[in-house]
Amino acid sequence: MQVKLVPDAAQASAIERTLHAANEAANRVSADTFAHCGLKASVKELRSRCYGELKDAGFGAQAAQHVIKRVADAYTTLRANIKAGNLGAPKSKRRRKAESKPVRFRPDAAHTFDDRCLSWNYDAQTVSIWTLDGRIKNVPFACSPDALKQLTEHRQGESDLVERDGKLYLVATIDIDEPEPFEPVGWIGVDRGITNLATTSDADNHSGRRLERYRRWRARKKAELQAKRTRSAKQLLKKRARHEARHATHINHKISKNVVAVAQRTGRGLALEQLDGIRERVTVRRDQRARQSSWPFHQLGSFIAYKARRAGVPYLEVDPAYTSQRCPRCGHTERANRPDRDRFQCRRCGLAGPADVVAAVNIAKRAATAWVFVDMPDPVPA
Template structure:
């Protein structure tokens, strides 16, 4: 499996200026190459490289290998755009966003990330430094900082490109690590996980990770954003961007904590993890106006991703099961009905009388469906 390790660079003021000039030059070159690719219809790497290689080296101060990386970056950007158009992520073909995407070349921000391969970037792990190509020449001895676990992962598994980027005035290197997949064990049972807004995650064991603190934090951030939006100044706009990034990081941290705890329990008890398949839920449900902001800021997909990759890294079985009626079905007698859930928090079967917290019942139903699904997943294929 592939993981990324983010390390913080600690350049001197002179080194920081060289890195900034390098990033800007590479992105200006990428924007130029993108315009040529759009005008000439060149979306393959070899064709575009033949067309722009000499111009990028002569006009933007790039050496040979960074020029190749810039061309690859442009080709990858158009491949990503094509995939997004095909998946409908930019709306229907009649939408303004879709027409803008197909009618204009891709433009790269001055501070967009730039990939460096092993010819342009080398790591000195013992000294905690890197040597990196810049427009001012090869720059050696740029210090970096990371945790001991990150350093261990870098030394053992780093492979391929590393991306240089600047975020909030701080420089980072994003390194790709290719970690071998551990063998997935045969689970003795399953932990069903019900994801929600009031309770971010509730397991079939009855453990609930509440979202009240995160909800209060988001409401507080919303009030602060409203105050800044009233000012309508450039400074207020910059602070709005910083606040949005801070809120996103906080929600990501919460999801990391929840997923880490659930995977740890599953690994310790020899069980697997099962979640509901919630793809497209925002398109399926209709909400009041005052509820739309809460649903749009619900990070259920990110929590599922964290659970999936942490489970894979630990060798824990992971399944997604059908989410239909998990909160309305009685796990004891199988009776399904809307009346079984009189309100958001409580479940009471109208047929057999089973009662309990609604989210726990949903988690139990997810667990039961995982038991059935795993039988089909592991069943041997029929002989021809």
């Protein structure tokens, strides 16, 4: 849950200085870690090497521990990504670059505060936060009434302080119990795509021409700014990129909320296709490459997944193989069943319709089959 801090000038100066100092300290700890331990950094070893230095720099005990843990967690994540192959082969440029230098933290990167460093007053909508200039009390925060209610009832554990575009935010962890999923009377398949961001087996398309015009306009403006190659153009590009990311998140939230609401109202489950590795697996035309890479399809799927869990709607991901080429009526699968991007026409039985809707229907059918095996009780040993 994200809330916006509304400090006065003195409070903002102290909080920003603390955040920047914490990230500078994390960079020093990271450089020392890389020089002496390489990528194999543990919290215990970092604590023995750097705790005293952080205390001498003015950090309290808990703040110093959080700086050390952030650095250790960053190296743990880096090792996991290397092991999983997310940074490429051993000799790839991206992997060699990641392994050749210490992890760096941006000056405005998120820093962790626990309940010893940060306390909340929900009635007054203020927080008390530790800084290098001492404890600062009565720092106002702003959020919606629904967000405040969730914070009051479900906030747990640590919160992150982050700065974006000169504004300060607190990202709090909330722990909400998930209801048990109900037994679905059917399934809604959701096919994600480039032209239609989401198409359901009920033939509901979520995107529309207005969004497509907006994305084309953004692409033209981006190209114009990139051609200038000036410092101000680069700054404006970064600002526009953040604006576009927020717009995409807003659209994905609207789509996922609509899809989950329909499933909950009709007592059906939701099924999506697995999109792991889609950029390496799927080839598209040159004019669609940027569009495929720019839209956060994985984010849309994650939004649908967590909203479904909160509503108690059953959720499954199924194998996407041949969902756009398989006939949902007779089962005939052939590339020629899809003569172009928008149309499906079975070469055997003649079934025809929008290709995205046919794919969504196939996804729903696969989910119904998979749910039978998910719901089956474990065999009783003899």
